[in-house]
Amino acid sequence: MLAKIISRSVTGLFTLLMVSLVIFVSTQFLPGDAAVTLLGDNATEEALSHLREELGLNEPAVTQYLRWVGGIVQGDFGVSQTLGLPIGTILGDRFIASLQLTILTILVAAIVAIPLGVLSAIGQGSTIDRTVLSISYLGISIPDFVFGPLLIVAFALPPLALLPSSGYVPLSDDPLAWLRHMILPVTALTAVLTAHLVRQTRSGMLEVLKSDYVRTARLKGLPERQVLWRHCLRNGLATTLTVLALDLGFVMGSIVVIEEVFAYPGIGRLTVFAIGDRDIPLIQATTLVIAATFVVANILADIAHSMLNPKLE
Amino acid sequence: MADTVLSVRDLSIEFDVGGIARPAVRDLSFDLSAGEVLGIVGESGSGKSTILFAIMRYLADNARVPNGSIRVGTQELLTLSRRELDHFRGNRIAMIFQDPTGALNPSMRVGDQIAEGILRHQTLTVAEARAKTMSWMARVQLETPKLTYAKFPHELSGGQRQRVMIALALAMEPDVLLMDEPTTALDAVVQAHILELVRTLAVEENLALVFVTHDLAAIAKVADRILVLYAGELMENGPANLVLNNPSHPYTQALLKAMPKLDWSEPALAIPGMISEAVDRFSACVFVDRCAQVKEKCRTTRPKLEPRRNGVVSRCHFQPFKPKLSARPPRVEISIPVKDSSSILQLNNVTLEYPLKGVGLSGFLPWEAKQFQAVRDVSFNVPANGALAIVGESGSGKSTIARAILGLMPVARGTLIFGGEDIAQFSRTRLREFRQMVQIAFQHPTSSLNPRKRILHQVARPVLLAGQTRDAGLQAAEEMLSAVGLNASFHDRMPASLSGGQLQRVAIARAFVSCPKLLILDEPTTALDVSVQAGILELLVELKLNTGCTFLLISHDLAVVRQIAQDILVLKGGVVCETGDIDQVFSNPQHEYTKTLLNAALQV
Numbered sequence: 061m062l063a064k065i066i067s068r069s070v071t072g073l074f075t076l077l078m079v080s081l082v083i084f085v086s087t088q089f090l091p092g093d094a095a096v097t098l099l100g101d102n103a104t105e106e107a108l109s110h111l112r113e114e115l116g117l118n119e120p121a122v123t124q125y126l127r128w129v130g131g132i133v134q135g136d137f138g139v140s141q142t143l144g145l146p147i148g149t150i151l152g153d154r155f156i157a158s159l160q161l162t163i164l165t166i167l168v169a170a171i172v173a174i175p176l177g178v179l180s181a182i183g184q185g186s187t188i189d190r191t192v193l194s195i196s197y198l199g200i201s202i203p204d205f206v207f208g209p210l211l212i213v214a215f216a217l218p219p220l221a222l223l224p225s226s227g228y229v230p231l232s233d234d235p236l237a238w239l240r241h242m243i244l245p246v247t248a249l250t251a252v253l254t255a256h257l258v259r260q261t262r263s264g265m266l267e268v269l270k271s272d273y274v275r276t277a278r279l280k281g282l283p284e285r286q287v288l289w290r291h292c293l294r295n296g297l298a299t300t301l302t303v304l305a306l307d308l309g310f311v312m313g314s315i316v317v318i319e320e321v322f323a324y325p326g327i328g329r330l331t332v333f334a335i336g337d338r339d340i341p342l343i344q345a346t347t348l349v350i351a352a353t354f355v356v357a358n359i360l361a362d363i364a365h366s367m368l369n370p371k372l373e
Numbered sequence: 374m375a376d377t378v379l380s381v382r383d384l385s386i387e388f389d390v391g392g393i394a395r396p397a398v399r400d401l402s403f404d405l406s407a408g409e410v411l412g413i414v415g416e417s418g419s420g421k422s423t424i425l426f427a428i429m430r431y432l433a434d435n436a437r438v439p440n441g442s443i444r445v446g447t448q449e450l451l452t453l454s455r456r457e458l459d460h461f462r463g464n465r466i467a468m469i470f471q472d473p474t475g476a477l478n479p480s481m482r483v484g485d486q487i488a489e490g491i492l493r494h495q496t497l498t499v500a501e502a503r504a505k506t507m508s509w510m511a512r513v514q515l516e517t518p519k520l521t522y523a524k525f526p527h528e529l530s531g532g533q534r535q536r537v538m539i540a541l542a543l544a545m546e547p548d549v550l551l552m553d554e555p556t557t558a559l560d561a562v563v564q565a566h567i568l569e570l571v572r573t574l575a576v577e578e579n580l581a582l583v584f585v586t587h588d589l590a591a592i593a594k595v596a597d598r599i600l601v602l603y604a605g606e607l608m609e610n611g612p613a614n615l616v617l618n619n620p621s622h623p624y625t626q627a628l629l630k631a632m633p634k635l636d637w638s639e640p641a642l643a644i645p646g647m648i649s650e651a652v653d654r655f656s657a658c659v660f661v662d663r664c665a666q667v668k669e670k671c672r673t674t675r676p677k678l679e680p681r682r683n684g685v686v687s688r689c690h691f692q693p694f695k696p697k698l699s700a701r702p703p704r705v706e707i708s709i710p711v712k713d714s715s716s717i718l719q720l721n722n723v724t725l726e727y728p729l730k731g732v733g734l735s736g737f738l739p740w741e742a743k744q745f746q747a748v749r750d751v752s753f754n755v756p757a758n759g760a761l762a763i764v765g766e767s768g769s770g771k772s773t774i775a776r777a778i779l780g781l782m783p784v785a786r787g788t789l790i791f792g793g794e795d796i797a798q799f800s801r802t803r804l805r806e807f808r809q810m811v812q813i814a815f816q817h818p819t820s821s822l823n824p825r826k827r828i829l830h831q832v833a834r835p836v837l838l839a840g841q842t843r844d845a846g847l848q849a850a851e852e853m854l855s856a857v858g859l860n861a862s863f864h865d866r867m868p869a870s871l872s873g874g875q876l877q878r879v880a881i882a883r884a885f886v887s888c889p890k891l892l893i894l895d896e897p898t899t900a901l902d903v904s905v906q907a908g909i910l911e912l913l914v915e916l917k918l919n920t921g922c923t924f925l926l927i928s929h930d931l932a933v934v935r936q937i938a939q940d941i942l943v944l945k946g947g948v949v950c951e952t953g954d955i956d957q958v959f960s961n962p963q964h965e966y967t968k969t970l971l972n973a974a975l976q977v
């Protein structure tokens with residue numbers, strides 16, 4: 061197992077290195093000039109070339125890339141051109157804010173979806189099953205950028221005005237306010253995910269319920285409850301949990317949109333801001349961090365998968 | 374009998390399919406005492422597995438039991454409540470299935486799966502149940518029970534898994550054990566061992582054992598009594614040696630003659646026609662369409678179960694015909710004298726490897742890539758007009774060789790020579806010609822047929838691909854279909870409406886229609902019933918005679934191989950053990966493994 065984790069981590073690092081290369085090369089082709097962005101359109105040619113020298117923009121691309129990656133390895137993401145601050149400090153808070161959103165979303169999805177999926181599989185064809193299926197169908201078909209604004213209209217604006225429509229309060233400042241700010245974005249993010257997960261859980265469980273080893277367990281004379289707990293759940297949920305870990309990456313992607321809708325100060329919003337202002341070091345840093353969560357999610361999924369399937373060890 | 378343990382009386386089972394009651398079993402009765410092994414033999418559609426599931430009370434939701442009774446001891450099973458059933462299953466009757474791999478929970482240690490059953494039905498502590506599990510593991514001859522206890526199913530071989538299943542069932546100390554094709558999925562050598570084990574344990578445990586199979590040879594090894602089932606009807610029931618050596622029912626006689634013989638003393642004879650699934654089939658004799666001895670009375674009246682000599686009962690209007698020994702047709706001679714000794718296909722020191730792949734990203738980087746050697750350093754010749762059989766158990770690499778010849782996998786080392794040229798050096802046009810000259814028929818014909826195209830067009834396709842006109846293609850297809858025994862009524866049918874044997878005929882027609890030089894037959898009859906298999910073997914022999922096509926037959930079944938092949942190559946673990954003329958190898962095997970295989974091959 062340890063060897064597997066190490067091997068996957070090495071593979072993950074290698075992937076990230078590739079990703080960093082892609083990010084670097086593609087940002088090279090973005091229109092605009094970093095020096096012009098910084099000094100404004102009226103800057104003198106002299107001042108511009110001086111700044112380019114200072115930023116190392118005249119050096120060969122390879123040197124620039126190596127310097128960038130070298131910096132990241134030491135924890136230095138460079139300086140944001142528009143904010144004039146070290147990216148590391150900006151990124152830290154935003155990342156934690158986004159991570160809270162992501163983890164909460166995953167948790168809610170799992171807590172809602174897994175029991176519903178299991179129930180619906182056990183009672184295949186029953187009223188519960190059919191209700192769960194139709195609602196999950198609805199969940200899958202409404203995209204989150206539509207669902208988010210709908211939620212705001214329904215719950216944040218008058219007449220109800222129950223919850224804040226935007227912003228973020230750190231958990232340590234005021235837990236209740238934190239929660240109130242989380243509810244709407246988490247709901248928006250979790251809808252598609254839950255729907256997807258319910259279906260995954262249901263089909264995983266159905267397959268197990270039909271399997272030969274469940275038949276063996278029943279014909280041993282085990283009561284149905286024991287058959288479910290001892291023989292169905294672990295096997296039926298193996299894929300679900302793997303998918304859940306993979307979804308961590310998926311949520312990180314959706315966050316870009318949802319944070320913008322709810323004006324939530326996370327890494328997604330930061331990315332949109334960076335792109336809008338052509339802040340190249342910031343674009344590079346945020347995309348790399350999002351890519352890194354993807355890779356970590358993949359590694360986690362892989363590990364979860366092999367822990368639940370003794371076959372793969 | 375005084376100590377009857379299992380008693381089935383007038384049992385009928387039917388399935389509700391779209392509002393129509395389709396009968397599966399009709400008026401079945403039999404008794405079984407402790408210490409007795411009953412073999413139920415039947416082809417697909419006979420209802421043999423349905424009977425076992427009815428006894429377990431585990432029939433599908435659409436099944437009905439309109440009449441009958443199933444008793445274990447004095448207890449009627451058909452009226453048990455769900456709760457009572459849970460105490461009955463495992464405890465009084467246990468069941469073992471064909472596929473031990475699917476039957477075991479993949480994420481639970483095998484020892485725990487056995488102990489779970491013990492704990493359910495016996496008041497023992499966990500430690501006692503573990504100890505009992507291990508002693509049962511020893512009794513089913515699993516080595517190092519302590520280590521095996523903690524293993525997961527995938528860490529065991531197929532034979533070991535079936536031993537685990539046997540321990541699992543017997544550790545619950547049932548009175549009745551039901552086995553559904555328990556050795557069919559296993560290799561011949563393993564099968565022989567398991568059958569021996571089953572026989573021993575049945576005696577030691579004084580079990581009432583029901584052993585269901587399609588394989589008369591396997592049943593001959595274990596059964597005291599044999600019950601022959603056909604289309605849901607009991608045809609014959611009697612002491613094993615009488616049923617096998619002196620069958621009184623026309624169906625049993627035909628079934629025995631359909632089995633390919635290892636010594637080639639007589640050819641396997643097909644039973645023409647198909648098993649009847651008609652709803653009203655029980656108003657006549659269910660075998661009426663296929664019986665060689667049919668008379669007018671058979672079409673109008675259902676025969677009663679008549680007692681014959683020595684405790685045999687038989688469902689036929691007539692006393693048995695004495696099987697006339699002289700009436701057997703002469704042995705078919707298929708070896709065409711080899712005109713030229715040139716070989717059509719030659720493998721020189723061929724090694725074949727599979728890459729081992731993991732999930733997702735794993736395995737695509739150089740340090741994670743691994744190779745599995747499926748075939749090592751194999752060399753052989755297929756003489757033109759000849760018929761070579763590659764024989765081996767699962768994992769021997771025999772199918773891998775076929776894949777490599779077809780160009781479906783790369784050759785790691787060595788050369789493949791076809792018609793004097795290295796296949797690897799083929800030009801594009803030559804490769805296209807080669808693909809027409811080499812055809813294949815698989816074990817499961819459905820995998821190579823398009824489910825949404827009419828039979829005639831499917832068979833015509835290879836001709837069209839070869840660049841001939843549509844009319845020429847359709848004409849060739851018509852001729853070929855009639856050559857494989859499918860008349861014009863089949864031309865416009867879809868694959869789904871055909872039986873397994875008919876589909877295999879279509880696949881063979883499709884392979885033959887472009888006049889190949891070499892036909893690869895990958896387990897061509899393994900998925901078929903014995904009575905149908907004999908027909909396909911006859912057909913292949915006939916086509917071979919008429920076309921002079923070279924055969925490369927891949928099979929695990931020595932008796933089948935014997936019907937078709939002239940030369941044989943025995944493969945084990947990807948390495949050649951022995952090769953030579955089939956008569957010589959069978960009568961005087963040189964390699965130990967060949968001897969083992971020949972000994973393990975079951976014959977009635």
Ligand code: SF4
Binds near residue numbers: 658664690691
């Ligand atoms: S009853 Fe007639 S058709 Fe049926 S097996 Fe006997 S002879 Fe054949």
